[in-house]
Structures are given as structure tokens and as C-alpha cells.
Amino acid sequence: MGRRRTPLRRSALRALPEVAEAVLLAETEAQWPHAADVFDRLRLRRLDEEAPLSGREDVLFTLAELVAKVAHNASGMFPPYDHDAGWLIAPYADRLIRTTDDLALQSDLTRVLGGRPDAD
Template sequence: MTTEQYDIKTNINIGQEIFENIPNDIRPGWAGLVLSRFDHYIKNIPTSISELYQIIDDKDRWKEAHEQFTKIRVFGLENKNYKPENYLRLAELVAKVTYNASGEPAPFDSDSGHYIASLALKATEYFDDNRLEEEVKSTILLFNRNKKFKDNLTAAKDFLLYKKIDDILWFDWDPIGINDIAPRDEYQGYVPEIFGLVKAKADRQEIANRLHKLEMENMGMSGTIENCLTIADKILKAQ
């Protein structure tokens, strides 16, 4: 464990600084992204957490996160032996942050987001996987490394979208089938082009065609346009 990771785990002031550097409208997306680092490690993601992702993706539904917090809490109470417990606690914090960002009355504690960084890193300990720990740390620090995002909502939204596209290409597209063994940057060279297509309002067919062409011409893979259409849908939904 690096000194930086240790400090984030133990010093709540660092968690506060990280969280408060993120614009309010970006906080649910960032928190959900941190939580989603565990998706490929949890065998059966609780329905209450899967539903939370859907709420995060739709700003008009953020107010529903209060009820979703209750569902996650109830799941934990009914499944006292669920492991890792810190994963459920993290999901509760993500729900709180999402509801607070909605601006609805009776918000949760304003410092709820301060604990996300610490708890996320603690949750990785259960899996004892360096790749997961590095992925979580990298996501936690997404906005902390560039202070301009705090006052530039458009840039922050674009940066979050860029990261989501990077994730989709790595976790879902992965045409070579190496995301469990290869370096994390294997497909990152393709992210700028796909991001550019999304920003240019390309439709699902255009994005899918480009992905399929990359598979065939750059990687020597056959792939299928049907799968690329599925990936294109995920990319467009990430906006």
C-alpha cells in the first residue's frame, strides 16, 4: 500500500478535500463510478444497488435515492453475513450523496461524501487484489488532480463521460478478451476517437461501425456488429 492510499484510508480531511473539489452535479456520477469498480468482483450485485445505478444515470430521479438508501440498508440488515460489509456501507454513502445532489428537502448529513474515498479503499481489502485497489484509487482521485473542474461544470461532465467510455471499452467491449491480464491502458488509445464521435452526436450505428472496424483492422479480430451495437448503446447511455 502506498503512503497516499494509507492517508486516504485514515485521514478524513483528505476525503473531504477530494469530495469538495467535485461539482455538485458531478458527485453522484463520481460516487457511482467509484462503487462500480467492484462490479466485476461481486458475484451477485444486490438489486438495490443495481437500481441505484439507474437512479444515478438520470438526474430527474436523484430524489429517489433517499428511498434507495433505505432499500440498501434493509438488505444489509436482512443479510448480516454479507461480505464485504464495507461495500454495502459504500453503496449507502453513494445513495446519500445522490439524494443530497438533488436539492430535495431533508438531506442526509452534508459530510456523507467525505467518507467515500476512505470506505472504498477499505472495501478493496476484502479482495486482496492490487488491480482493484489501483482502479479504486485512480477513480477516487479523478477530479482531485485537476482543480479546474470545480468551477467548470461542462469540462467536469466531459471528463466523467470520457472516463465512462474508457471503462466501457475496457470492461464491456474488450474484443481481445484480455481485461483480466493486460495493462489497464490497452484500449485507451481508442477512447479519444469514440469520445469525439459521441460529442459530435454520432448515432449508435456510426459508433458501432467504428468499433467493428477497429476490431477488424487494428486488432485482426472478427467480432460482430451486433455486439458493437450493444456497446454503442452503453456508450450513448453514459452521457
């Protein structure tokens, strides 16, 4: 609590309704107890065979699912998701940064990660 959160802007993080909901969840600690519901909506959309996601969208949805898992665990709600979900956020975010031409998305993800690790 008390940590300042920087709202994300106009990038692809806000373009898909389910992902936008995960962004709002991450930015609003009072919403964390609802993270399991957000996760369920993300997962259902991601697995919808009638409207398949593009490769980039799939990575974005996976990232949003991980954020929902971490928010759920941080809220103390039961049962917890896998305890190591947070460790996967940075690699998925970095993968999006490296593979998208959406400059706003690159900027948003770099900012929320606190920068980027040095390239290998």
C-alpha cells in the same frame, strides 16, 4: 451537470441488486431525486437478520448508502442527509480496495475515485 461519468463494469458493484441500483443512481443524475428510496432499500437489506451480509458486503452496502446520501443531498430533496456523508466515501472505497481479491472491484473503485491515495 455536464460531467462525464464512467460506467462501472462487471465487479461486485453490480452483483448485488441493491448495490447495482446505487451504482445506477450515481451514474444517472436524473435518478438523484430517488436516492432516499435507494438508501431505504440498501438499509433494509443491510439490517436483514435473516440473510446477514458478509463483512465485505457490509462495507460495500455502507459505501452504497453513502453514495445514495450524497446523491439525495445533491438533488436538493428534503430533508437532507448528514452533510458530511461524502467525506466517508473514499475511506470506505479504499477499505474495499485493500481487502478484496476482486480485481474488477479494485479497478472500478480506483477509477471512480480518480486514483488511490499514497499508502501510509
